[in-house]
Amino acid sequence: xxxxxxxxxxxxFISAAVQSQSTPLDLRSVLVAAExxxxxxxxxxxxxxxALAGLQTxxxxxxxxxxxxxxxxxxxxxxxxxxxxxxxxxRGKRIALAREEQAATELDISVLSRQIRQRTRxxxxxxxxxxxxxxxxxxxxxxxxxIRDIVQQRFDAGDVAQIEVIQADVELARTTTDYxxxxxxxxxADAQLAALLNLPVTEAANVQGRLSDLPKVESLQVANxxxxxxxxxxxxxxxxxxLEQRRLELAKAQRVPNLDIQAxxxxxxxxxxxxxxxxxxxxxxxxxxxxxxEVAQSTTRLxxxxxxxxALRTNxxxxxxxxxFDYLAKAHQAEQYEQKIVPQSVKLQEMAEDSYRxxxxxxxxxxxxxxxxxxxxxxxxxxxxxxxxxxxxLEEVVGAPLD
Numbered sequence: 001x002x003x004x005x006x007x008x009x010x011x012x013f014i015s016a017a018v019q020s021q022s023t024p025l026d027l028r029s030v031l032v033a034a035e036x037x038x039x040x041x042x043x044x045x046x047x048x049x050x051a052l053a054g055l056q057t058x059x060x061x062x063x064x065x066x067x068x069x070x071x072x073x074x075x076x077x078x079x080x081x082x083x084x085x086x087x088x089x090x091r092g093k094r095i096a097l098a099r100e101e102q103a104a105t106e107l108d109i110s111v112l113s114r115q116i117r118q119r120t121r122x123x124x125x126x127x128x129x130x131x132x133x134x135x136x137x138x139x140x141x142x143x144x145x146x147i148r149d150i151v152q153q154r155f156d157a158g159d160v161a162q163i164e165v166i167q168a169d170v171e172l173a174r175t176t177t178d179y180x181x182x183x184x185x186x187x188x189a190d191a192q193l194a195a196l197l198n199l200p201v202t203e204a205a206n207v208q209g210r211l212s213d214l215p216k217v218e219s220l221q222v223a224n225x226x227x228x229x230x231x232x233x234x235x236x237x238x239x240x241x242x243l244e245q246r247r248l249e250l251a252k253a254q255r256v257p258n259l260d261i262q263a264x265x266x267x268x269x270x271x272x273x274x275x276x277x278x279x280x281x282x283x284x285x286x287x288x289x290x291x292x293x294e295v296a297q298s299t300t301r302l303x304x305x306x307x308x309x310x311a312l313r314t315n316x317x318x319x320x321x322x323x324x325f326d327y328l329a330k331a332h333q334a335e336q337y338e339q340k341i342v343p344q345s346v347k348l349q350e351m352a353e354d355s356y357r358x359x360x361x362x363x364x365x366x367x368x369x370x371x372x373x374x375x376x377x378x379x380x381x382x383x384x385x386x387x388x389x390x391x392x393x394l395e396e397v398v399g400a401p402l403d
Contacts, residue, residue, distance in 0.1 A: 024208035027124055030197065034120040037198040041116055044109050051102035058098035062086065075276065080264035088256025097246040104239050111232050116196065118396040123193040125388040128211050130182070130189040132381055137179040140374045143349075144168075144175040147370065150356070151363060164363040171367050175374075211384040212338070214331060215391045215403045220324045223398055224317055230399035231316045237309040244305055248298040255291040257284045316397075323394040330387045337380040345376040 025033070035041065064083040070076060151168040154160045190204040199205065217223060228234065260282040265275050352369035355361040395402050 024206050026208055027121065030124050030193070030205070030207065031117055031120055033197050034116055035113060038116050038120075038196055039198050041109070041113060044112050047105050047109065048102075051098075051105040055095070055098040055102055058094040059091070061091070074272065075266035075269035077267040078264060078278075079267065080262055080278075082260065082262045085259040085261065087259055088253040090250070090253045090256070090258075093246070093250040093253045097243070097250055100239075100243050100246045104243060107235055107239050111236070114232065114396060114399060117401075118392045120193070120196050121392045121395075122389050123189070123196055124207060124209070125211060125385060127186075127189045127193050127205070127207055128209050129381055129385040129388075130186040132211055133378065134179070134182040134186050136374070136377050136381060137175075137182040140370075140377075141172075141175045141179045143370060143373075144172045147353070147366060148172045150353075159359060160363070167363055167367065171370070178374075211381065211388065212334075214334070214384070214387050217324065217327065217391070217394065217402055220321060223324055223394065223402065224320050226400045226402070227316050227320045227398045228313065231312075231320075231397065232399050233312050234309070234316055235399065237305065237312050241302065241305045241309060244298060244302045248295065248302055251291060251294040251298050254294065255286065257286060259283060319397045320394070323390070323397045327387065327390040327394050330383065330390045334380070334383040334387050337376070337383055342376055342380050345373045349373040 062084050064081060067080045067082070069078045069080075148165075148168040148171070151160065151164050155162060155165050187204070191201040193205055193207070194201045194203055197205065261279075262282070263277075263279040265277050266273075267275055269276065349369045349372075352361065352366045356363065356366040391402070
């Protein structure tokens with residue numbers, strides 16, 4: 001029996017949805033998904049319509065006014081058309097200002113996009129770290145279980161007292177609690193990443209990646225040059241300077257008087273005329289006020305913004321240097337844990353276990369070696385996550401991707 005077309009479409013849709021959920025997402029895929037689906041970004045992009053509406057408003061011409069009058073005196077009726085013509089390029093200056101405001105809106109969207117990128121990158125590696133922490137907690141649980149079994153075997157053989165069995169059971173219970181806590185922490189990380197990707201918070205994203213895949217930064221000079229082009233604060237300050245420049249140009253144009261032209265006719269004046277044309281031209285005379293306040297205010301603010309921009313360049317260079325050296329320090333720490341501290345801690349734990357098996361040391365020495373190994377592995381994973389977070393911070397300070 002053939003299925004109806006709508007059922008076939010539904011089956012295909014479900015199959016595609018299942019396949020999309022089963023496809024592992026790497027860092028690049030997650031960043032692309034956040035750029036497309038993040039609700040904060042989608043809401044911010046709606047501001048473009050507001051900016052376009054402002055540009056459309058700036059392009060409008062002034063409407064004319066039409067008046068009709070009636071009186072007992074002659075002429076009994078009159079019709080008048082009044083049209084104001086803007087001089088000095090006011091309309092063009094308003095359009096230029098509206099376009100600059102539209103560019104500022106695009107900049108705000110771009111800034112939010114970079115912030116979402118940073119948060120998504122951190123959330124992605126937090127998920128990876130939480131899963132590796134859970135795996136580490138499971139390894140610690142397996143180790144505690146093996147030690148408890150060794151203690152039980154020695155107790156059954158009459159080599160140790162029952163107190164050591166109790167100590168091993170307590171250590172096993174503590175390790176079990178750590179594993180259960182790590183598993184719950186993993187769910188928290190999954191929910192935070194899902195929120196950034198506009199996915200159900202109860203749905204764990206199928207991500208793939210390794211916390212130890214550390215990004216590389218070419219040099220401080222490369223990062224600093226990129227920051228001078230893309231730093232968020234610098235871009236905003238530059239845009240504010242350009243906006244104020246447009247406002248100053250408009251303020252200067254507003255000092256030019258508008259031309260007010262009126263044309264009409266007087267009607268129904270008995271014994272004189274039936275229709276009598278009339279017209280007049282009016283121009284405001286700037287005797288007392290000619291916009292000097294607005295021009296002075298805008299000029300002062302423009303100079304202030306230019307000085308602020310120079311200061312921000314210095315601060316941006318300092319922030320980039322601080323973030324860069326922080327990244328190097330954390331990367332060096334992670335490297336030391338990977339190459340020296342973790343291998344030596346594993347070796348010490350193995351030696352303590354062999355020593356306990358042969359009866360050369362007590363259980364407390366073995367438990368202490370086990371705890372130190374677990375703490376060292378946790379610290380190593382924390383250091384790797386710190387490197388990834390530091391790199392994300394460096395990217396945010398620079399204002400552009402570095403990998």
